[in-house]
Amino acid sequence: MARVQIDQLTVRFGDFTAVDDLSLEIEDSELVVFLGPSGCGKTTMLRCIAGLQACTAGRIWFDHEDVTERTSARRNVAMVFQFVSLYPHLRVAANISFPLQARGAPRAEIEERLDWAARIFGLQPVLRRFPAGLPPGVKQKVALARAVVRRPTVLLLDEPLSAIDESFREEMRWELGHLQRELGFTTVYVTHDQREAMSLADRVVLMRDGRIVQVGTPSEMFEQPADEFAAFFIGSPSMNFIEVKRDPAGLRLGGNDVLLKLPAGARAALGEVGPRNLRLGIRPQHVALISDPADDAVGTFDAPILDRYAIGRERYFDFALGNDTLLGMQVGPEAGERPKVAFDLAHAHLFDCETGRRLPVRLAGAS
């Protein structure tokens, strides 16, 4: 277990820059999830920490040791790969104890650790089997057992759940998070699945094009996205984005047709933003239908409701603004005839159209 420090790391493959001047500190026992679309450099990042990928520039520190030049074997890291990479010629027991055998650990210690790891993952019944006949979930548990059996300095997980069936993945995810907290390994987890990231991470590192977009706890990522990309990538279903124009009474949506009334405080704050093109972002969870609000209620407006439907217990509705179709999610009781659309302004964000950055304007007013 250790603190990991990544210092101005850059990896280039020819002309392509996979990781671009990236710095990050990972605390002892922390579970950090690298999240991003494929090709964003998150796996390259992980392979650098593992020592499988040489970096073009920058340094990596474990505690106070510079490990940049060390081979994987000398870093005492453990890694679970996206595609099961167990040793097919070894039985499960030999697979798990392989890292200990490789280090020449004494026999008694190997037996003890093997027993411990097998117990944690419930693998005792399959210890004598070969990996080939095991279901993917069990294989990945063997890979996890092989990873933790050596008590690694850092545990690296590269999309470990992607090869596993949906139904089993949820359970594995929960188990993984639970184990990580219990065992306390400093863990770096790579995934493109934001739900996985949001449910597991102590901190999420959102990456795009080799750079960090935002680092934060899952709730920070959800509540205060740094920019439109973060806002769009995190959360399901995705955030609605609406082009807006300023109006003395608030904001005009959908090609000037609709007025979104804002409280006085928010209007004042908007005045200070300066002459920029703005885009409003609001998650479907924060858009509702309500019946008969007061005429001057802020955050409400009339819009044609296109469709209402339910997915499981969640009720959704599509509404039109100008030429766009947007999504809302009914949380409260069903609204009656001729309902209005209501934005929960406390959770609405304003973005700069040019830079995509989120502007620090509180639309709910009172600061």
Add this chain to the structure above:
Amino acid sequence: MAVEGKADLPAMTATERAIRPRRDPLSDRLILGLFLAPSLVVLLSMVAYPFVSLIYYSFLRFSILRPQVPAEAVGFENYAFLLSDPDLWSRFVFTGQFVFLSVGLQFLLGITIAYILQRDFRGRDVIFTALMLPMMLCPIVVGFLWRYMLNSEWGVVNYLLTLVGFAKLDWLGVTQNALWAVVIADSWMWTPFVILLATAAFRGVPKTIYEAADIDGASAAFRFFMVTLPLSAPILFIALLLRLIDTFKQYDLFFALTGGGPGSSTETVSFALGKLAFSYFYTGEASALAVILLLIIIGLSLIFVRYLTKLGRQRG
């Protein structure tokens, strides 16, 4: 009766009539047979007939040199004669020595060289191609080539030995030296085959397995013996089987290099078989010996096939 006239036709739609199997003058089975017939004839006459007649002759007292002397059925007498001949047993011992040394050397060298060639360095592909050349030569040519090189008076091998201060060796005139001479020539020719298959086997090991081994802290040696070799085992075992059978049957090199001498001390079983069949024309005994060799090779193959099947089942 709703349907009259021909029993089947009116009830069928046009489509059904179109796709209905038609009775051709040539049925599918007949066409199949006709296509297969030429190769079947060749196979039967070239493989099956000799095989059956070999077994048949092995129970006869008979020589093809004297077809006018009627063949006499003698049961297992030929087999008994061969297996009680101490000279033949010493041929088996010698062949065993040769196979063991030769195949052992080929695998030791072949796997080592294949391992070294795993690394990427300049000119690797050129070296690899050059290394494959001996395998492509005709065995009898290789035999004569080495015979000249190993000549005790003016051969290049002895010349090189004297250069570094050793005495000239009588390579082909002393039994033990002659054995090594053939082992060297055979290994020179067939180590490339082991290199080729070992390289293929090594490259077949998935990269992520190597990465997992690196992460797991395996040293280069540990990785090679615990991961690379066992994962290459299926292909290496096939190479081993092929080399064992081939070396066991080795004839050309002995013919060209030693001619079985000095005396008959470097005669292998197949060399003895050749003499029995085509120098002495003891057709019955020679057939019996050929059957014995065949059984040995089949037995060997069965062991390997069993082992490979077991490996396949384990690894899925």
